[in-house]
Amino acid sequence: MSDRHRIRGILALPALAGFGALLFWGLSGxxxxxxxxxxxxxxxxxxxxxxxxxxxxxxxxxxxxxxxxTLGEEFILFAAVTGVVLLLRRERGEGEAGRTGxxxxxxxxxxxxxxxxxxxLVGLWVIAFGVVTPGGGFxxxxxxxxAALLVFLTASYAAWHRIAxxxxxxxxxxxxxxxxxxxxxxxxxxxxxxxxxxxxxxxPGTLLSGGSMSFLNWATALExxxxxxxxxxxxxxxxxxxxxxxxx
Amino acid sequence: MVATLAPLQAGILVLxxxxxxxxxxxxxxxxxxxxxxIYGLLLVVLFVVLQAPDVALSxxxxxxxAYPLVVLAAVTRLRSDTTADEQEQEQEE
Numbered sequence: 201m202s203d204r205h206r207i208r209g210i211l212a213l214p215a216l217a218g219f220g221a222l223l224f225w226g227l228s229g230x231x232x233x234x235x236x237x238x239x240x241x242x243x244x245x246x247x248x249x250x251x252x253x254x255x256x257x258x259x260x261x262x263x264x265x266x267x268x269x270t271l272g273e274e275f276i277l278f279a280a281v282t283g284v285v286l287l288l289r290r291e292r293g294e295g296e297a298g299r300t301g302x303x304x305x306x307x308x309x310x311x312x313x314x315x316x317x318x319x320x321l322v323g324l325w326v327i328a329f330g331v332v333t334p335g336g337g338f339x340x341x342x343x344x345x346x347a348a349l350l351v352f353l354t355a356s357y358a359a360w361h362r363i364a365x366x367x368x369x370x371x372x373x374x375x376x377x378x379x380x381x382x383x384x385x386x387x388x389x390x391x392x393x394x395x396x397x398x399x400x401x402x403x404p405g406t407l408l409s410g411g412s413m414s415f416l417n418w419a420t421a422l423e424x425x426x427x428x429x430x431x432x433x434x435x436x437x438x439x440x441x442x443x444x445x446x447x448x
Numbered sequence: 449m450v451a452t453l454a455p456l457q458a459g460i461l462v463l464x465x466x467x468x469x470x471x472x473x474x475x476x477x478x479x480x481x482x483x484x485x486i487y488g489l490l491l492v493v494l495f496v497v498l499q500a501p502d503v504a505l506s507x508x509x510x511x512x513x514a515y516p517l518v519v520l521a522a523v524t525r526l527r528s529d530t531t532a533d534e535q536e537q538e539q540e541e
Contacts, residue, residue, distance in 0.1 A: 233453050258502040326505065334501035342509035349513070428514060435521035443524060 253404045259330045263413040267395040274423050278377050281427045288434040301357030312354020319347035327421040331410030337417045341424025349432055364433035369426050376423025383415055460494045477523045481516050
């Protein structure tokens, strides 16, 4: 055992030296700290507000200037989760015995109930104001999914199972990517470029600003929240539920 | 625009380096998930200090919700596999 460890250590040395040299070579070529060299960032910072009525330039890039890339990202997530579902999901008998996994501590249940409300609100707020302040559909979607996960952590597996049901989540996940794509095609039909932003009447810095970005943002939030919940549901069902049911 | 490294930025960079080292030295996977969560939160603070709140939010969501759950599921699976293997070995003996 110790021999093998020693050989591994010796073999690792040249690789470590090589990577270390590459790392230092790369680091030495970086611009000095605080001296940002990208022109694109300055352009966006100056143009996002007048052009797209968005005070959060990052969201303007994600859902407008580079909205097409985000469509690709959504399909990456969709395809990844579909892959997980294909691998893990199989016909399961509903209502198997001993699957409740109820949390017995009253304190934990109360804390969970309080945190669930707070987390859900924060998630929805992060999504809704993505055009105005930091946040958006991606981050907010994960937070909403995390809030739902609190049901499993602080209530019971049975309650979680009802929330994260396949029949409810699969259509929502499909709708997320679907709405995004349809919105893009709708702009084409209207004679504008793909995913063109039709600016609405909302004043910049308010909830209604940013034009059609908000719709893409909410479509993304649906997709991300549902995709995460499907992922958690499959993992919990495959790996954690057997432990709750008791080892066979 | 920050031209030089402020004490706050230097401090959090040192903490991030320490956190990353701690993750590597936490050998038990379960403990590593917790240490990695703390390391992730340090990164969140770093991104906030470097004025990148959007990245900080993404990091926060991924490091505290999505990543630990997936790793926990994998650890649960590995542990149950190990115990099953041990049981089989015991039966063979």
